[in-house]
Amino acid sequence: MAGVIARRARRQRAFRWAVLVVLGVFFALPMAAMVEFSTRTPGTWSLLANWSRLDETYPALAEGIVASLEQAALTALLMLVLLVPTAIWVRLRLPRIRRLVEFLCLLPLTIPAIVLVVGLAPVYAWVNYLVGGSALTLVFAYTILVLPYAYRAIDAGLSAIDVTTLAEAARGLGAGWLTVMWRVVLPNIRSAVLSAAFLTVALVLGEFTVASLLHRTNLQVAIEFLGKSSATVSVAVSLTALLLAFVLLLLLSLAGSSRRAKK
């Protein structure tokens, strides 16, 4: 029996490494190719590191980068303001409509972004009319796009703690609802809020569909536009954006798994 198990472990190890090597090459090759491609024209990377020169040479790209960073920050903010108090409030006071809120939050998963854009076009005609056509108005649509991911993160955080007892204890000591949310519940779901914000930033930095079809700029739109004239720079910027999103999401998932491991 021991021989069988040892033989199976050996076979599994061989299989494991074969699969990992083959798929590893498949996944690493495009990354390596991006590095190679972006170093074909000397000076591409030093240009990227020099903001004022980049702004001068490729103003559209610089504009897109700034727009995306602003969109990411504002979307994270709006998402948190909208979702966190609602999620806490529904758990505490309105458990009956929790399913409805969950359904609405997860709905964007079944509505492809391209379909949402079709429906958003008339809504954005009003947005244009009321607040103008700035790239920052995309934040409204992005908050909807990130809703499922943010909701799941925050809901998981709330499920892990006993919200009702915490709130009742605080209320019993004379705290108002604002104090309960801000000083009692929020500190307890800090890591969930943080992961919702991280996911939001990563998704917004990679968003292309809505921005390009509503004729507003962001990083991805700028990269795509630039790709037509100077491929090297656009591949270099793609790689940078990608690495940034990688670092964000890797930090997130490694933090998540180490937290689970501790439990």
Added chain:
Amino acid sequence: MSSGARLRGAASLLGTVPFFAYVTIFLIIPTLVVAIGAFTGDGGHGFTLDNLGALGDAYILAAFGRSVVLSALSALFGAVLGGLLAYAVSTARPDGLLRRVVTALSGVLAQFGGVTLAFAFLATIGLSGFVTVWLQDHTGVNIFENGVWLFELPGLVLVYTYFQIPLMVIVFLPALDGLRPQWREATESLGGTTREYWTRVAGPLLAPAFLGSALLLFANAFSAYATAAALVSQGSPIIPLQIRGALTSEVVLGQANVGKAMALGMVVVVAIVMTLYSLLQKRTSKWLG
């Protein structure tokens, strides 16, 4: 219920007004615009089935067909290769470094799509890509001898597979973890071989999870737009790109609402697939939870 309690209930509802107002404006109304627009005539009023009828046009049917083929093929490759990778990882130590790195990377790569992914593949197997040039210089093989397939369906399948495999790892790994070693031991003590274990015990147990994951991958590929948009600049081979055409060329009379009909068609397909997925998911959590 006393009137005081009812009043308190109504007051609590007030706390959710911002959320519901926001979701109504930016999610419900757009959804209704698509659903109603698909049945509205060109002038903006009057019920009609013409837009849905236009879905029967040859070029739209062909685009739907190509979308389905693309989604099915990339889901198949993604499910098989991702399933193998997930199994390889599941045989490693559950708390080991390998597993943590692979799951973390999968989480990242499954989100990796759009313009950056298209450019990554252009840099790899584009006309002057790294691999294309290397193969041409060192082996004399021209991978585009029979036409530049990267910008057509085969290229899209390859590029989509890149984000489908990691997604498969994420959704299929929990099911593999549900397989208990005792089941294998029980099979062996009853005289079963490895082959019998896989075809008669593990296979049937994993089948709903595998099928469900493949459906999720299908929906994922079916709704994807950005990658294809960045890769394909000529023609509109698949439905999301047809919708782009209908959106950007609203000067063509009567196209706007056909776009909404196509959008509605996409939602219907995704909704059906996702419903099947959640049914299979229930079965999975019953058997392997």
